[in-house]
Amino acid sequence: MSYTTLLFIVIAGIFALLLAGFQYKWNKKSMSKLNMLFLFLRFVTVFSVLLLLINPKLEQITLSTIKPNLVIAVDNSNSVKYLKQDVATNRLVENLKASKSLNDKFNMETYTLGEKLKASNSFEFNEKQTNIEAAFIQLSQIYKQTISPTILITDGNQTYGNSYEFSHHNYKQPIYPIILGDTVRYTDLKIQQLNVNKYAYLKNQFPVETILVFNGETAVNSKFVVTNGNNVVYSEIINFTKQNNSKVVNFKLPANSAGVHAYKAQLEPLNNEKNKTNNLKNFAIEVIDQKTKIALVSDMVHPDLGALKKSIESNEQRSVSLLNSNNILKQINDFQLVIIYQPNNKFNKLYDALNLENKNRFTIIGTKTDLNFLKSINKTFTHEITNQTESYQAELNKNYAPFIIEDINFESFPPLNSQYGSAAFSIPFETILNKTIHGISKTDPLLATFETSGRREAVLFGENIWQWRAQSYLDNKSFHPFDDFIGKLIQYVASNKQKSRLNIENESFYNGNTNVIIKAEFFDKNYEFDTRETLTITVKNAVTNESKTFPLILNNSNYQVDLSSLPAADYSFIVIASKENISKTGRFKILEYNVEQQFLNADVTKLQQLATNSQGESFFVNNTERLIENLLKDNRFVTIQKSNKNSLPLIDWKYLLIIITLSLSIEWFLRKYNGLI
Structure with a gap:
C-alpha cells in the first residue's frame, strides 16, 4: 500500500470521526452510553463508505511448494514381450510407484510409448511400432517449464523416426534409461x-x-x-x-x-x-495392365509444369509428357487425359481434336490465359474479362461429392494468381475449392469439376500451384499430402466412371506393421455429404471364411474404420449404407510382418549414449538397486517453494459491504426502538 493511500485513509478516519461527533456530540454537555453507541455506528458507516471510495489494494502473500515430477515412460511395443521382459517391466514400475520416498519427493506420472505417447498406468505390450524420439518431443511440450527427470524403460529398439540418442537437444531433462534385454550377441x-x-x-x-x-x-x-x-x-x-x-x-x-x-x-x-x-x-x-498416360500441354515455361509432372508421376501408374499445342496433335489418342495450361489462340486445333475425340481434360487458367479465345472455343464455362489480375486463396468445400478429399490445410497455402472476375458455368458443376480474398469467402470456384457428354473436365482458376507443393513440404516434411490430392484429382478426371453416392478408399494390400484404414464417403441424392447415414463394413477372411462386422465412424468429412486388429490374410469386404440400402464391395490383403520381432538384443549403445548426453544414468532392468537412491540424493531435483503476491482491491472485499449494512441497520433499529425517529 502506497504512502498516499495510507494518508487518504487517515484523513478519511478523522473526517468520519468528526462527522459522527458533530451529529451526536455537538451541543451535548454529556454523552449517554446510547449516544456513544450511535456515534460509533455512524463512524463505522462513514469510514467504511470512504474506504470504498479510496479503494486501497490489500496485498496477500501465499506460499506453495512444488515437487519435481518423475516421469516414467514405458515401452509398450510387443518387442518387450518378445524379448521376455514384460514381467520384469511390470515389477519395476510397481516397485517405483510403491516407493514412499519417491512419492514424498516427486509427483509421479506414467506414460506408455509406441507409435504415440499416451498417459496410462497399464501395459499390454501390443503396439506394432516404436518411435522414442516422437515421445520425447511430446514430453518436451508437457514438461517444458518444470523439473522432470525421466525414467525410460525400453529395449531401445526404435522401428521408425529420427535417432533418439540426441533427444536432449529438445528434451531438457535428465533421462535414466532402464535397459530391457541383455548384451549377449547371438549368431x-x-x-x-x-x-x-x-x-x-x-x-x-x-x-x-x-x-x-x-x-x-x-x-x-x-x-x-x-x-x-x-x-x-x-x-x-x-x-x-x-x-x-x-x-x-x-x-x-x-x-x-x-x-x-x-x-x-x-x-x-x-x-x-x-x-x-x-x-x-x-x-x-x-x-x-495399363499405365495412365497424361499430356501436359503448354506454350510457355512455368514452374507449375515441373511441379505438376512430379506430383502426378509420384504414382508409378501415371506418366506425364510435356508437349506444346502443335506436337500433341499427332499423338492425342495416346493419352487418357490432357492438361491444358493457360490456353491461347494457338490451342484452337487442340480443342477441335479434343472435342472430336471427346477427351477428358483439365484446364488451368492464369494471368497469361487468353480469355477471349477461351470464351469462343469453350461452351461449358466462361470467365469474366476485366484485364485485371487478382490473388486468390483456397477454401475446401467439404460437401464435394465425386471423391474423397482430405483437407491438407488449403487455407494456409499461398494465394494463386489469376484473372480478376467470376466464372459462369452453363452445366452443373462441383466445387472442390472456393476462392477467398483476405480471408473473406467468395461464392466463386477456384477449382471445380463437371461431367458433360460422357467426359470429365476440371478447371483451376489460378497459377503458381508449385508454391502449394512447396508449402505442403514445409508443413509436413513431405510432398505426399499434396501429391495425394493431385493424384486423386487426376484419377477422377482421367476416368469415365459415373459418380457414385457411396465412395470407398482402400489400398489393395497393407504391410503387417501399418494401420489398416478404410475410408468412405456417403452423399444424399443432391450429392451433399450426409452425416446421418449409418455405414457398416463386413469383412470376410478368405482362409477361415470367418466374417466380422464393424461400424464406420464419422471423422470430419468422411467415415472410416481401423481394421489393424485383423490377422494377416486375404479379405473381401462389403460396405453397406443401412438407411438407403446402397453397398459397395472390395478386396484387400494384409501381409504378415511384425517389425518388433526382428530384434534379438536391446540397443544398449544408444541408450547409454542417451543417458550420458542428458546427464542421466543407465541401468539394466535386473540391476536397478541404485536408481531410487540416485534420484533421492540428486540435488538437481529439489522441492521449490513459491510465494505468490496478490493485490486485492478493497471494493472486492464483500465483508466491508456487510459491515456497512449491519451498522446502518443496527443504528436505525436502535433509534426506532428509542423513539428517536
Whole structure:
C-alpha cells in the first residue's frame, strides 16, 4: 500500500470521526452510553463508505511448494514381450510407484510409448511400432517449464523416426534409461531390408533389392529363397564370414498376370539361431495392365509444369509428357487425359481434336490465359474479362461429392494468381475449392469439376500451384499430402466412371506393421455429404471364411474404420449404407510382418549414449538397486517453494459491504426502538 493511500485513509478516519461527533456530540454537555453507541455506528458507516471510495489494494502473500515430477515412460511395443521382459517391466514400475520416498519427493506420472505417447498406468505390450524420439518431443511440450527427470524403460529398439540418442537437444531433462534385454550377441541371419515397388505393369519385370546381414564369428552358408505360393521364383546360395557379413541381392521377377501377388522371401535359418522370425519377409506387388498416360500441354515455361509432372508421376501408374499445342496433335489418342495450361489462340486445333475425340481434360487458367479465345472455343464455362489480375486463396468445400478429399490445410497455402472476375458455368458443376480474398469467402470456384457428354473436365482458376507443393513440404516434411490430392484429382478426371453416392478408399494390400484404414464417403441424392447415414463394413477372411462386422465412424468429412486388429490374410469386404440400402464391395490383403520381432538384443549403445548426453544414468532392468537412491540424493531435483503476491482491491472485499449494512441497520433499529425517529 502506497504512502498516499495510507494518508487518504487517515484523513478519511478523522473526517468520519468528526462527522459522527458533530451529529451526536455537538451541543451535548454529556454523552449517554446510547449516544456513544450511535456515534460509533455512524463512524463505522462513514469510514467504511470512504474506504470504498479510496479503494486501497490489500496485498496477500501465499506460499506453495512444488515437487519435481518423475516421469516414467514405458515401452509398450510387443518387442518387450518378445524379448521376455514384460514381467520384469511390470515389477519395476510397481516397485517405483510403491516407493514412499519417491512419492514424498516427486509427483509421479506414467506414460506408455509406441507409435504415440499416451498417459496410462497399464501395459499390454501390443503396439506394432516404436518411435522414442516422437515421445520425447511430446514430453518436451508437457514438461517444458518444470523439473522432470525421466525414467525410460525400453529395449531401445526404435522401428521408425529420427535417432533418439540426441533427444536432449529438445528434451531438457535428465533421462535414466532402464535397459530391457541383455548384451549377449547371438549368431543370427537376418533380412535387414527388402525394397520393391508397389506397382508393376503387365508383361514386364519388376526389380527386387534385398539386404541380408549376418552376426557371428564363423563362416556360414545359407540359401535365399523367394516363393509365390508353392512356387519358387528365385533362389541363391549366400556365403557369410565375420568380415564379409552383409550381402545385397538384386533380381527381377516377371509380372505375368494382373492383380495383387504376394511373395515370401526367406533366408534359411541356421541350426543354432535364436531368432528365426527375422529370416523371413513377406511382400506384395500389384500388377496393372495399363499405365495412365497424361499430356501436359503448354506454350510457355512455368514452374507449375515441373511441379505438376512430379506430383502426378509420384504414382508409378501415371506418366506425364510435356508437349506444346502443335506436337500433341499427332499423338492425342495416346493419352487418357490432357492438361491444358493457360490456353491461347494457338490451342484452337487442340480443342477441335479434343472435342472430336471427346477427351477428358483439365484446364488451368492464369494471368497469361487468353480469355477471349477461351470464351469462343469453350461452351461449358466462361470467365469474366476485366484485364485485371487478382490473388486468390483456397477454401475446401467439404460437401464435394465425386471423391474423397482430405483437407491438407488449403487455407494456409499461398494465394494463386489469376484473372480478376467470376466464372459462369452453363452445366452443373462441383466445387472442390472456393476462392477467398483476405480471408473473406467468395461464392466463386477456384477449382471445380463437371461431367458433360460422357467426359470429365476440371478447371483451376489460378497459377503458381508449385508454391502449394512447396508449402505442403514445409508443413509436413513431405510432398505426399499434396501429391495425394493431385493424384486423386487426376484419377477422377482421367476416368469415365459415373459418380457414385457411396465412395470407398482402400489400398489393395497393407504391410503387417501399418494401420489398416478404410475410408468412405456417403452423399444424399443432391450429392451433399450426409452425416446421418449409418455405414457398416463386413469383412470376410478368405482362409477361415470367418466374417466380422464393424461400424464406420464419422471423422470430419468422411467415415472410416481401423481394421489393424485383423490377422494377416486375404479379405473381401462389403460396405453397406443401412438407411438407403446402397453397398459397395472390395478386396484387400494384409501381409504378415511384425517389425518388433526382428530384434534379438536391446540397443544398449544408444541408450547409454542417451543417458550420458542428458546427464542421466543407465541401468539394466535386473540391476536397478541404485536408481531410487540416485534420484533421492540428486540435488538437481529439489522441492521449490513459491510465494505468490496478490493485490486485492478493497471494493472486492464483500465483508466491508456487510459491515456497512449491519451498522446502518443496527443504528436505525436502535433509534426506532428509542423513539428517536
